[in-house]
Amino acid sequence: MNDSFMLDGEEIPFTPGQTVMQAAAAAGKYIPHLCWHPDFAAHGSCKLCTVKIGGRFATSCTVRAAAGQEVENRTDELDARRRTLLQLLFVEGNHFCPSCEKSGDCALQATAYEMGMLTPHFDHFYPDRPVDASHPEVLLEFNRCILCELCVRASREVDGKNVFALAGRGTKSHLIVNSESGRLADTDFAATDRAAEVCPVGVILKKRVGFAVPIGARTYDLQPISAAGGDGTTGRAGDTSAPRKTEAG
Amino acid sequence: MSFELETAPADAGTLRRVAIDPVSRVEGHGKVTILLDEHNKVHQVRLHIVEFRGFERFIQGRPYWEVPVMVQRLCGICPVSHHLAASKALDLIVGATRVTPTADKMRRLMHYGQILQSHALHFFHLSSPDLLFGFDSEVGRRNIVGVAEKYPEIAKKGILLRKYGQEVIRLTAGKRVHGTGAVPGGVNRSLSADERKDLLKDAYQMIAWSREAVHIIKELHQQNPALYDHFGSFRSNFMGMVAPDGSLDLYHGVLRAKDADGSILFDQVDYQTYDRLITEEVKPWSYMKFPYFTAMGPEHGWYKVGPLARVQNCDSIPTPFAEHERLEFVAYAGGKPLHATLAYHWARMVEMLFAAETIKELLQDDDLSGTELMTSGERRREGVGVIEAPRGTLFHHYQVGDDDLVTMANLIVSTTHNNQAMNTAVREVARQYLDGKEITEGLLNHIEVAIRAYDPCLSCATHALGKMPLEVTLVDAEGTELDRKYKA
Ligand code: SF4
Ligand code: FES
Numbered sequence: 001m002n003d004s005f006m007l008d009g010e011e012i013p014f015t016p017g018q019t020v021m022q023a024a025a026a027a028g029k030y031i032p033h034l035c036w037h038p039d040f041a042a043h044g045s046c047k048l049c050t051v052k053i054g055g056r057f058a059t060s061c062t063v064r065a066a067a068g069q070e071v072e073n074r075t076d077e078l079d080a081r082r083r084t085l086l087q088l089l090f091v092e093g094n095h096f097c098p099s100c101e102k103s104g105d106c107a108l109q110a111t112a113y114e115m116g117m118l119t120p121h122f123d124h125f126y127p128d129r130p131v132d133a134s135h136p137e138v139l140l141e142f143n144r145c146i147l148c149e150l151c152v153r154a155s156r157e158v159d160g161k162n163v164f165a166l167a168g169r170g171t172k173s174h175l176i177v178n179s180e181s182g183r184l185a186d187t188d189f190a191a192t193d194r195a196a197e198v199c200p201v202g203v204i205l206k207k208r209v210g211f212a213v214p215i216g217a218r219t220y221d222l223q224p225i226s227a228a229g230g231d232g233t234t235g236r237a238g239d240t241s242a243p244r245k246t247e248a249g
Numbered sequence: 250m251s252f253e254l255e256t257a258p259a260d261a262g263t264l265r266r267v268a269i270d271p272v273s274r275v276e277g278h279g280k281v282t283i284l285l286d287e288h289n290k291v292h293q294v295r296l297h298i299v300e301f302r303g304f305e306r307f308i309q310g311r312p313y314w315e316v317p318v319m320v321q322r323l324c325g326i327c328p329v330s331h332h333l334a335a336s337k338a339l340d341l342i343v344g345a346t347r348v349t350p351t352a353d354k355m356r357r358l359m360h361y362g363q364i365l366q367s368h369a370l371h372f373f374h375l376s377s378p379d380l381l382f383g384f385d386s387e388v389g390r391r392n393i394v395g396v397a398e399k400y401p402e403i404a405k406k407g408i409l410l411r412k413y414g415q416e417v418i419r420l421t422a423g424k425r426v427h428g429t430g431a432v433p434g435g436v437n438r439s440l441s442a443d444e445r446k447d448l449l450k451d452a453y454q455m456i457a458w459s460r461e462a463v464h465i466i467k468e469l470h471q472q473n474p475a476l477y478d479h480f481g482s483f484r485s486n487f488m489g490m491v492a493p494d495g496s497l498d499l500y501h502g503v504l505r506a507k508d509a510d511g512s513i514l515f516d517q518v519d520y521q522t523y524d525r526l527i528t529e530e531v532k533p534w535s536y537m538k539f540p541y542f543t544a545m546g547p548e549h550g551w552y553k554v555g556p557l558a559r560v561q562n563c564d565s566i567p568t569p570f571a572e573h574e575r576l577e578f579v580a581y582a583g584g585k586p587l588h589a590t591l592a593y594h595w596a597r598m599v600e601m602l603f604a605a606e607t608i609k610e611l612l613q614d615d616d617l618s619g620t621e622l623m624t625s626g627e628r629r630r631e632g633v634g635v636i637e638a639p640r641g642t643l644f645h646h647y648q649v650g651d652d653d654l655v656t657m658a659n660l661i662v663s664t665t666h667n668n669q670a671m672n673t674a675v676r677e678v679a680r681q682y683l684d685g686k687e688i689t690e691g692l693l694n695h696i697e698v699a700i701r702a703y704d705p706c707l708s709c710a711t712h713a714l715g716k717m718p719l720e721v722t723l724v725d726a727e728g729t730e731l732d733r734k735y736k737a
Contacts, residue, residue, distance in 0.1 A: 098318070098322070099322065131312070133312065133653055209314070210314030210318075210432060212432060212437055
């Protein structure tokens with residue numbers, strides 16, 4: 001059975017059980033998102049994928065597609081709200097794009113470009129989040145964490161390890177490592193884990209890579225995230241293990 | 250020597266202070282304090298420099314591969330120099346004691362592009378207004394706009410020389426500012442044949458214009474030796490890097506120093522051992538340290554770096570036109586080192602010519618299009634990288650832990666090496682032109698001219714060229730403001 005809904009005036013087919021995000025991604029349409037990834041259950045936390053369905057706000061990564069829906073996605077109103085969400089993310093962490101090795105491969109940065117975010121607008125929190133360099137192969141740069149829990153989900157669901165978790169509440173929420181010492185070196189984490197590749201920003205980094213790929217030749221230097229991420233992937237550089245198409249559910 | 254002026258005696262009585270702030274047309278922001286007594290006699294002169302103190306702390310705790318990109322934030326004016334000095338130091342950390350020919354030449358090209366654009370900026374945009382119109386000329390005209398009106402050809406060439414240098418940087422570093430071309434162990438890109446051809450096309454013009462620039466400054470010197478040879482002149486040691494064969498090399502080599510008479514103080518020194526050679530003295534009134542040759546002590550061991558030091562420190566320059574000009578410079582000096590502050594400009598233009606010629610030679614080299622970009626070897630915990638930046642010798646020194654995080658960083662930047670020299674130059678000028686006289690704008694500008702000759706990077710602040718308002722404040726010894734003058 002083949003049903004469809006309207007996304008910004010375009011007809012999008014879906015199979016029953018698919019979310020609006022999944023159907024849009026399968027159709028090559030970009031709905032801005034950060035915490036959603038085709039390989040994992042929807043998380044619904046970043047709210048970047050918020051659309052309007054029949055005039056009401058809904059997170060497209062969690063809401064089921066239904067026949068005849070009128071979905072607004074890239075409207076000025078919604079993109080303005082997304083911009084605000086991004087600005088909040090930027091000031092909550094320490095994001096210094098000019099010296100960040102993930103620059104050009106970072107979904108946060110690329111989405112901010114896509115939404116036309118020009119300034120952080122809000123006062124910076126400047127949180128104090130020391131890096132964890134204990135693991136021989138992987139560095140954790142917590143300053144850039146946006147709490148999407150993709151690494152938490154990947155480690156638990158794919159790697160079967162539970163290396164990461166979120167702790168704290170509200171503005172105190174932060175990513176922790178599940179070991180007595182709290183250090184990555186004291187877990188069974190491996191650089192080959194799925195969790196090592198899934199981070200959309202520059203937190204979980206293979207060591208000694210840095211700027212080996214020149215700025216200018218990186219994923220989102222070559223095409224905007226709306227084009228890179230519109231085919232059912234998250235458009236995430238480094239995440240080579242991600243299958244290109246999604247399953248229903 | 251003018252050490253006695255550094256600190257006014259405690260019983261100096263009623264003193265007045267003339268503060269020139271900011272020093273217009275110097276990169277960034279500086280402040281000159283002239284402490285006067287009631288007869289307008291210079292009692293004390295201090296050049297206060299707001300420097301990037303504390304930057305080393307930012308680097309500590311960061312992964313080493315981030316450092317060459319991060320340190321570019323140190324200076325908005327010569328980020329490439331920091332980028333390369335850090336990369337050279339970190340080459341040693343990753344065990345790349347010798348980078349590939351492609352990496353070496355890409356970095357050299359980037360560096361000489363930086364020298365070209367920085368020297369062009371300094372000479373044409375910042376200094377030519379003073380030199381062409383005279384230090385006492387009308388302030389409103391003494392800027393690049395004034396030069397463009399009166400000498401449109403000179404201004405145009407200056408702008409295009411700088412643009413060309415920036416283009417070389419863009420193609421080698423990936424971006425015009427804050428590029429990422431150099432990485433520990435090598436580079437992340439090489440040039441295509443087309444990119445090289447494109448750059449090479451204009452290289453000959455750049456050489457021709459650089460030769461003209463040398464001639465402009467040389468003529469100014471010869472026309473007015475009384476001014477050019479004596480303005481802010483003082484004797485000191487020199488230090489710089491030379492190739493092992495003694496020729497000029499601004500990218501890599503060994504350290505050499507000469508005394509005020511031109512005799513070798515040390516030579517062929519491996520810069521990995523710089524900390525045994527140089528001590529950095531802290532003075533309570535300045536954030537910027539005062540380095541000196543440890544063996545000679547602070548009073549006699551301070552030195553000049555930068556173009557004037559380099560051109561007189563080397564035995565030869567490996568490109569023909571620049572070597573020709575060096576020989577003329579040496580002949581003019583008469584077999585003894587020239588210590589004239591304004592001779593910095595002449596030496597700087599000889600170097601710009603050297604850079605233009607070197608760029609041309611490098612562009613003809615197929616190694617620039619090579620594919621072997623990176624190398625590594627046995628990991629080390631410590632590395633020193635040195636480069637002759639546009640303003641002088643630049644040291645980057647790092648220690649890196651087993652977890653790949655930087656545990657120690659120490660930088661000595663060109664302007665710091667020249668700290669004592671600049672203070673001395675200002676004092677000499679203050680004695681020559683300010684002592685016992687009325688404080689006029691023209692006289693104050695002589696002090697700025699002396700500082701500017703060193704091309705100091707005073708901080709990371711940027712400003713509109715020549716448009717920075719000048720503030721002159723007169724305050725007494727207790728800090729009470731007596732008078733204040735603004736100039737737009
Ligand atoms: S580390 Fe990366 S993947 Fe994990 S929660 Fe933070 S941003 Fe998401
Ligand atoms: S992508 Fe839907 S809430 Fe984050």
